[in-house]
Amino acid sequence: MSDPTDSTTLFAVELRGAVKRFGDLVAVDGVDLEIRPGELFGLLGPNGAGKTTTLNLIAGYLAPDAGEVRIQGVPPSKAEARSRLGLAPQEIALYEGLTARENLRFFASLYGLRGGELERNVDWALGVARLEDRAKEPVKRFSGGMKRRLNLACGLVHRPEILLADEPTAGVDPQSRAHIFETIRSLAADGTTVIYTTHYMEEASALCERIAILDHGRLLALGTEDELLKLSGERTRIDLELVGDGVEGDLLAGLKGLAGVVETGFGDGVLTLFVDPGVPVLAPAVELLNNSGLRVGGVDIARADLETVFLSLTGRALRDEG
Numbered sequence: 548m549s550d551p552t553d554s555t556t557l558f559a560v561e562l563r564g565a566v567k568r569f570g571d572l573v574a575v576d577g578v579d580l581e582i583r584p585g586e587l588f589g590l591l592g593p594n595g596a597g598k599t600t601t602l603n604l605i606a607g608y609l610a611p612d613a614g615e616v617r618i619q620g621v622p623p624s625k626a627e628a629r630s631r632l633g634l635a636p637q638e639i640a641l642y643e644g645l646t647a648r649e650n651l652r653f654f655a656s657l658y659g660l661r662g663g664e665l666e667r668n669v670d671w672a673l674g675v676a677r678l679e680d681r682a683k684e685p686v687k688r689f690s691g692g693m694k695r696r697l698n699l700a701c702g703l704v705h706r707p708e709i710l711l712a713d714e715p716t717a718g719v720d721p722q723s724r725a726h727i728f729e730t731i732r733s734l735a736a737d738g739t740t741v742i743y744t745t746h747y748m749e750e751a752s753a754l755c756e757r758i759a760i761l762d763h764g765r766l767l768a769l770g771t772e773d774e775l776l777k778l779s780g781e782r783t784r785i786d787l788e789l790v791g792d793g794v795e796g797d798l799l800a801g802l803k804g805l806a807g808v809v810e811t812g813f814g815d816g817v818l819t820l821f822v823d824p825g826v827p828v829l830a831p832a833v834e835l836l837n838n839s840g841l842r843v844g845g846v847d848i849a850r851a852d853l854e855t856v857f858l859s860l861t862g863r864a865l866r867d868e869g
């Protein structure tokens with residue numbers, strides 16, 4: 548099909564200045580993306596970052612208010628683009644009263660499959676979901692993990708070239724998560740383009756070749772994990788678990804004023820300091836906290852990770868709400 552060395556090769560998915568507004572809220576704010584055929588691409592961002600809205604623009608469920616979206620060069624509204632796309636939505640979309648097989652048949656027929664091809668694809672998708680033994684049971688009897696696996700399989704049943712997986716591991720047990728990872732990896736190995744959204748930096752790090760960091764509808768950074776880590780320098784991250792109330796702005800400013808501290812962040816009772824390596828920061832920081840009536844219950848010191856990158860870009864933790 549496409550030769551990756553050919554400079555005219557079309558991107559699997561392309562966004563140019565894509566904007567989506569809901570009233571006054573700009574959910575997607577001028578996003579540019581170029582996703583290559585066969586790439587396993589991560590969209591990482593906290594709640595409300597605009598990940599689902601971005602996928603809905605790509606899937607053609609929403610039209611951009613400005614900018615362009617292209618699937619292999621054509622708008623997602625075109626039938627040829629839609630047949631190349633599969634979406635596993637964040638909100639599980641299954642018919643509870645139907646069996647696993649009936650759900651897969653329904654989605655396969657929506658994508659235009661019929662007859663023997665439909666049955667072969669349904670069998671394949673049941674295998675992907677590891678639900679062969681439960682194919683004849685109504686979905687309402689399934690566990691959360693089984694429903695998640697089937698939800699993913701329904702987005703895959705027509706064997707799309709491009710899979711949009713919206714937080715496909717939300718609420719699942721570790722075994723189902725491992726199985727979903729395995730499925731995503733093997734699809735990508737077979738040449739499927741995958742766009743995978745998550746707010747877990749561990750998932751983006753474990754799975755994705757390139758990662759876009761999204762926040763408040765804006766693309767803050769994009770690259771391989773190594774490239775992103777370089778953005779936060781070679782900084783060390785110190786997490787201080789605080790006992791007592793939150794951290795006031797004055798105190799954050801004071802901490803930021805300490806020699807060696809480059810950035811600070813606070814979320815979930817954890818104060819994070821990004822520090823230049825080799826500068827002794829811990830003792831003066833703890834002293835400052837103690838002087839403000841806060842005690843430190845635990846300390847964790849780590850090298851930079853994607854959470855560090857997010858914090859250094861936004862001053863907020865990924866785990867924060869919004």
Ligand SMILES: Nc1ncnc2c1ncn2[C@@H]1O[C@H](COP(=O)(O)OP(=O)(O)OP(=O)(O)O)[C@@H](O)[C@H]1O
Pocket residue numbers: 569572573574592593594595596597598599600601637746
């Ligand atoms: N249909 C809608 N009407 C109004 N506002 C919306 C609608 N859909 C999304 N939003 C808003 O747009 C912003 C982006 O939402 P979106 O669902 O794309 O974020 P997300 O990154 O997928 O978040 P999450 O991790 O919670 O799924 C949020 O502020 C959300 O409240």
Ligand SMILES: [Mg+2]
Pocket residue numbers: 598599600637713
């Ligand atoms: Mg979402």
